[in-house]
Amino acid sequence: MTDLSLLIQSCAAGERSALKQIMETEGGRMLGVARRMLRRQDLAEDAVQECFVLLWRKAHQFDAERGQAKAWIYTILRNRCLTLLRNAHPETALDPAEAEEASDDAILEIAYNRLERTHDLRICLESLDPHKRMAILSSYILGYSHGEIAGRMGAPLGSVKAWVRRGLLMLRECLS
Structure with a gap:
């Protein structure tokens, strides 16, 4: 190592x-x-x-x-x-000052709130339980691994993997 x-x-x-x-x-x-x-x-x-x-x-x-x-x-x-x-993508991007000073949770909230309320992805994300939504957003917006997400959320690694996998299946079904 x-x-x-x-x-x-x-x-x-x-x-x-x-x-x-x-x-x-x-x-x-x-x-x-x-x-x-x-x-x-x-x-x-x-x-x-x-x-x-x-x-x-x-x-x-x-x-x-x-x-x-x-x-x-x-x-x-x-x-x-x-x-x-x-x-x-300047129209959906974070303000530079927001990105520099924002915590990870704030970055996730800003990115999530930038989706229009009528946008299919937002509607489907809202249908997920908060743990699944947070795990998926942490993975795709912040680029965190399952282990990093587990550490941030204080959850077992297996649970985080299941939340991401099941959440993505639910999103795929919702968006199709």
């Missing part, structure tokens, strides 16, 4: 091999998260590339005492994805 904290510190010291090792360790997963958030391969690749550039430039700002290295990396990625979404 790779210690991402040490690799980020090595990046701050200018060691390019550390950045390469982070890419090899996390790159595929990061691309998957970006692809889920952006729903376009080209934008996802751009987001991951920009994330690695920012990681290299800001590695000196990482403080292991303030949080985990993986969370720091994925926060950079999530912010890049939100920026790309805002630029790609």
